[in-house]
Amino acid sequence: MDVFEEHRPRLTAVAYRMLGSLADADDAVQETWLRYSRTSEVENVAAWLTTVVSRVCLNMLRTRERRRESLGVTVPDPVISGPDEDVAQADAVGLALMVVLDTLSPAERVAFVLHDMFAVPFEEIAALVERSTASVRQLASRARRRVRAAAPVPDASVARQREVVDAFFAATREGSLEALVAVLDPSVVLRSDGGVGSRHTVVLSGASTVARQAAMFGGLAGFARPALVNGAAGVVVIGAQGVLSIMGFGVVEGRIVSIDVIADPARLAGFDLSAVGS
Structure with missing residues (x-):
């Protein structure tokens, strides 16, 4: 044994x-x-x-x-850890790569x-x-x-990734489409798995389209808690009623190229989120 x-x-x-x-x-x-x-x-x-x-x-x-x-869309299971944890290499596989696999x-x-x-x-x-x-x-x-x-190789610095993700949420809170587009890669892809038949199950592409979608949910930006999602900068969105979503970001050359979201309540209930608090 x-x-x-x-x-x-x-x-x-x-x-x-x-x-x-x-x-x-x-x-x-x-x-x-x-x-x-x-x-x-x-x-x-x-x-x-x-x-x-x-x-x-x-x-x-x-x-x-x-x-x-x-x-519909199925985002692979993420591995969640605290924002300051040392992530084992076994977990450092971005969600965007897992989607391609x-x-x-x-x-x-x-x-x-x-x-x-x-x-x-x-x-x-x-x-x-x-x-x-x-x-x-x-x-x-x-x-x-x-x-x-x-699934291009993301920026090596998690701290730099975090700066970009923070800028994304700052722009989301302000509802600034211009600031959102500036932090998004022109070919960014957003995949959201909200569960079978859910209106939150979508695939969107293009900076303008993703920016408009993000601006619609600006009120939730204040509930985003930093976390490492598969070893990269991400967030867990936790509202008054519990966990609303897990978001993984792919950051390449200082811009977000992918956003992978799990918003399916049934799946969210199965994750251990003790590292970020739930």
């Missing part, structure tokens, strides 16, 4: 990036533990566990793809996550997905191009 616990953080990181769901990631790690507990001898524990958890995740992704229905095929996602994020050799991934090494290289390359196009 102690040996498995040493590897749990890495396995959880792999599973979360594969699945985008904290509950599903926990299930995948638990299934890996059950398989490990029934194995008498493992020569390379780290490699064996990574392979097993990846295979479990791949099966879950394939099942999810077969059952996938058009349910959700658009990949199961094989593409496995190839990209394992190779580009965890340096697993293509030969090992090929055996896992039952494809040739050359095919897996192509899968990872295709996924990499989509990720780079849709």
Whole structure:
């Protein structure tokens, strides 16, 4: 058990990036533990566990793809921590990147996550997905191009990110469309998951469009509490009746390129927000 616990953080990181769901990631790690507990001898524990958890995740992704229905916007589960906490690298995966990963095929996602994020050799991934090494290289390359196009690398300084996010909320409180547009990238994308059938489930793009939408909710800006959302500057909006939304921001070169919002009451009730107070 102690040996498995040493590897749990890495396995959880792999599973979360594969699945985008904290509950599903926990299930995948638990299934890996059950398989490990029934194995008498493992020569390379780290490699064996990574392979097993990846295979479990791949099966879950394939099942999810077969059952996938058009349910509108779905923002992956965020990892929330206090604004001053040191975030483990396992959690430092922006929501915008997680959204892009959700658009990949199961094989593409496995190839990209394992190779580009965890340096697993293509030969090992090929055996896992039952494809040739050359095919897996192509899968990872295709996924990499989509990720780079849709989820550019955010500014490294969280403090700088916070300045930009603070400027966004200051402009929102003032209702200044000009100030909002100034802090938004011209191609900014706002994704809001308000739950199936909710009017708060939308995808908006363009600085002017997103600025107008933000100005409509200026009254809520005063309830925004700073937090780290997947290791980046974000907020949790907490009103008198409880948590209203979780917002993750992608800041690139001093401008906001993405805003990912969870406003689904059912989902919000399941998050541990003790780090920011609830």
